Amino acid sequence: MADALRGGDSLRVLVVEHEADAGLGLIGERLQAADVDVHVVGPDARSDVPTSASGFDGVVVLGGTPGPLEDERAPWLGPTRELMRSTLDAGIPLLGVCLGAQLLAVVAGGHVAEAARGGEVGLSAVRMTDAAASDPLLHDLPDDLRTLQWHFLEVRELPSGSVSLCTSERCSNQAFRVGESAWGLQFHLEATTRTAVDWTATGTADLATVGLTADQVVSDVHAAEDDLRATWSVVADRWIDVVRESARAQERAAPRS
Numbered sequence: 001m002a003d004a005l006r007g008g009d010s011l012r013v014l015v016v017e018h019e020a021d022a023g024l025g026l027i028g029e030r031l032q033a034a035d036v037d038v039h040v041v042g043p044d045a046r047s048d049v050p051t052s053a054s055g056f057d058g059v060v061v062l063g064g065t066p067g068p069l070e071d072e073r074a075p076w077l078g079p080t081r082e083l084m085r086s087t088l089d090a091g092i093p094l095l096g097v098c099l100g101a102q103l104l105a106v107v108a109g110g111h112v113a114e115a116a117r118g119g120e121v122g123l124s125a126v127r128m129t130d131a132a133a134s135d136p137l138l139h140d141l142p143d144d145l146r147t148l149q150w151h152f153l154e155v156r157e158l159p160s161g162s163v164s165l166c167t168s169e170r171c172s173n174q175a176f177r178v179g180e181s182a183w184g185l186q187f188h189l190e191a192t193t194r195t196a197v198d199w200t201a202t203g204t205a206d207l208a209t210v211g212l213t214a215d216q217v218v219s220d221v222h223a224a225e226d227d228l229r230a231t232w233s234v235v236a237d238r239w240i241d242v243v244r245e246s247a248r249a250q251e252r253a254a255p256r257s
Contacts (some may be wrong), residue, residue, distance in 0.1 A: 094183070154186065
């Protein structure tokens with residue numbers, strides 16, 4: 001099936017989708033605009049998660065409600081961790097979002113636990129660290145950064161040797177890079193108003209925990225959507241550029257027959 005999706009010399013990206021209502025969103029729009037072949041795997045996609053990214057130029061692991069080690073609840077998490085391990089080993093560009101970031105942290109030797117200052121839900125501000133100034137994805141972004149959050153776990157300890165790129169008032173490790181080409185983003189750069197509508201419809205208990213209403217969250221995201229798209233589309237496009245350059249480097253290094 002994956003081979004059938006390849007069109008000429010297009011990039012090929014593998015996407016692990018844990019739940020149907022936590023899809024690619026804005027990232028998917030940017031992948032489509034760049035004419036990238038996308039292959040989605042996961043339970044709702046009815047496609048098993050492979051344990052290797054062989055044949056793909058990049059990997060995206062999206063968010064979801066399980067914790068990164070809740071294999072009994074989500075049996076595909078074991079294969080997902082193996083996939084991410086092999087992706088790191090191969091130096092294939094990797095982007096982990098929310099649960100995907102937590103999985104990346106665990107795979108690379110970090111630690112994930114309940115959020116020390118309580119969960120984050122709804123639109124909130126994040127700020128870049130000094131290290132972000134030279135990061136391929138997060139450099140030169142606007143000072144007023146907001147994004148949709150929806151998590152009650154956090155990366156408490158970053159993997160050894162990783163680089164902290166972004167933080168917030170309630171969560172120290174909002175973004176980090178492992179090696180040269182693997183990023184974990186706790187926040188949802190892919191989220192749009194549609195995302196907020198979907199998640200608030202099923203997240204009544206989460207909203208009550210943080211004292212918010214569905215209308216508040218949806219209204220906040222809708223009012224900020226133009227800015228969210230302008231900022232996070234740039235980051236998604238930069239990741240696609242990393243994938244493209246990595247694929248070119250692999251092609252240059254391949255032995256000629």
